[in-house]
Amino acid sequence: MMEGPAEPPSELPVDPPQSSQITGGGIQRFTKVSLVAIVTASVPYLWVLWDLWTETIDPLRTNGATVASVYDVQARAIMHGHLWIPNGSISIEAFVHGNHQYTYFGIFPSLLRIPVLLFTHSLDGRLTALSMLGAWLVTAIFGPLLLWRIRGLVRGKASLGWAEATSYGVLLFSILAGSVLVFLASQLDVYSEDLAWSVALACASLFALGGVIERPSWGRVTACGLVVLLTNINRATTGYACMLAMALIATWFALGRAGRERQRWALPMFLATLVPLVAGCAIDLAKLGIPFGVSASAQLTYQAFGLSRVNGGKYFGLRYLPSTIQAYLTPSNIRVTPVFPYLTLPDNPNHPIAHTALFTRAPTASVLPSMPLLFATGLWGLITAFAPRRRTVVRGLRILLIAMVATAGTVMIFGWVLERFVADFMPLLVLASIIGMVDIWSRLDGRTRVLRVLVPATIGLLALFGFVANIGIAITPDKNWTQAQVDHYVSAERALSDVTGHPLSREVVRGAHFPLRAPMGQLFVMGNCDKLYIADQALPNGLYIPSSIWLPVERAPHTPLCRSLIATATTAPLTANIVLPAGGKTVSGSTVELAAFASSGGAVSSVSFVLTGGSLGAPITLGRGTMFPYGWGYVWNSRSVPNGKYVLTSVATDSTGHTATSPGVTITVHNLASGG
Secondary structure, eight states, X not given: OOOOOSSOTTSOOSSOOOGGGSOHHHHHHHHHHHHHHHHXXXXXXXXXXXXXXXXXXXXXXXXXXXXXXXXXXXXXXHHTTOSOBOTTTTGGGOEEETTEEEOXXXXXXXXXXXXXXXXXXXTTTOOHHHHHHXXXXXXXXXXXXXXXXXXXXXXXXXXXXXXXXXXXXXXXXXXXXXXXXXXXXXXXXXXXXXXXXXXXXXXXXXXXXXXXXXXXXXXXXXXXXXXXXXXXXXXXXXXXXXHHHHHHHHHHHXXXXXXXXGGGGHHHHHHHHHHHHHHHXXXXXXXXXXXXXXXXXXXXXXXXXXXXGSGGXXXXXXXXXXXXXXXXXXXXXXXXXXXXXXXXXXXXXXXXOTTOOOSEEOOOOOHHHHSHHHHHHHHHHHHHHTSSSOOHHHHHHHHHHHHHHXXXXXXXTBSEEOGGGGGGGHHHHHHHHHHHHHHHHHHHTTOOHHHHHHHHHHHHHHXXXXXXXXXXXXXXXXXXXXXXXXXXXXXXXXXXXXXXXXXXXXXXXXXXXXXXXXXXXXXXXXXXXXXXXXXXXXXXXXXXXXXXXXXXXXXXXXXXXXXXXXXXXXXXOOEEEEEESOTTOEEOSSOEEEEEEEEOSSOEEEEEEEEEETTOSSOEEEEEOEEETTEEEEEEOGGGSOSEEEEEEEEEEETTSOEEEOOOEEEEEOOOOTTO
């Protein structure tokens, strides 16, 4: 046997056989399953994007979000030759710099709108769904291209059978219809559009970057710089990650780790990296006065809500890791229900832990249970890519993985925990899952028939679970829904739940006041079908404005759904809860506001406030509250008791004389001496 080259004998040559060398039959199989996957995935995706319980097909559907036209406003500003927008045009989303207001969202989706807005104003605020469809199509195009390129890098001329090709189709379906992309389609606003294009352009950038790793050329380096430029002017975090990948590839070339013949491509790659970097810095300087990132204190939201008092006003930091790990990576962070949609978002917003407050939090499903196929194959892809003794070009894929980890890592140190930010994991999941899936099939060659059947079956089951989970998450009632949408949803929920053996009527609560505790999706009958409501998220502790949680389904006199559900509805128990002051708060003065919320199946006749602890020998009743639309209030003179720690409770009484005592809230009374 001849002695091998300088690299270990087990390694293949630097330049692998190109994917075009694979048999024509393999290419045809891959093309067919990719098209089937895209067409199949488009059906649920387009229903969510264009319909979502409206029972109409509207390619220009909106959800009424006030920030849906941010890109339109920015586009018209660009058409007038500047980046600043009219003051007040995007409300508190604006950033103030140099006596002008700007949006922090990238300019790419605005550039896409200009050809339309040049000719009409009638579509202002109505192009979000169309733009998001464009993003999905870009993902649907570059997802298969990226998969084919990586397969060529990893497997060379290995033949492609129907089982392997079908598994790739299932993976593509999971990316397009079994991922957070479906949730983004249900939330037609500027935030979702931003993230949808972030995923799409990241896939395009990864394809271009993979091409440079595979075989650098002037055309590929130039294309890479242009695609990464578009990625960077859309969303900075994804753009920075792709620029990092370009810089690392250039360094890889320069050090000769990719082979001496590729060292000459180091300088072109460095120069190509400067194009998106300089463009991004120029835009940030013009809009925000700084070359990188955003100055949070310049945003009107930051100023209006006093966000500087939350963790020193710092949006990013390692202090958020415990909360984000709990939200995005906890295996159990998804809700399984006996009624439709069976899998959906968790009941409650993720609670901040480690004594770190979050700027915003909402019900969020973890990556692992909501996208199990992408997670499992992605984890395997990460492991196998960093295994020793890999071919040179395969080692080059490690650079792309490292860069995409940077994108996912950014959201892990961000003080805002929301379901839409799961999309920041998508570039990493797409790349890693493709590598993992290709590697799995390379290891199945020559294996037993049982194993070659078991593995695809497992892939199919994981894909099915992810599809059901993400559809369930996307179609769960939202605060922006119209009453017609909610009505159609509950009608479908009743029909499907009845068929599966768990009638929806078992999940209905009836009462004169909103329940104090209710899980997401809880149905509530007010009175004798005066109104029927559904909770769009669980009621958190201390909330006393139910109108922000309960969505109307039906109102009297037209209540056919309610009439069909009320017969077996459970009567809401009498409950009480302290709302103000918050636990642990120190109070003083003669005008301390106390508030409580009480609910019951019947009428609540009174709510009293009771104090215990401190130097009191026995509990004392501070007074009886006055009823307001969403609770009971009382103004208390805290000077009536000595300074010290006390426990405050509320006692609710209904029309039948039954009482309920709320959980105690610990407060500290601290008044200065008389005259102080």
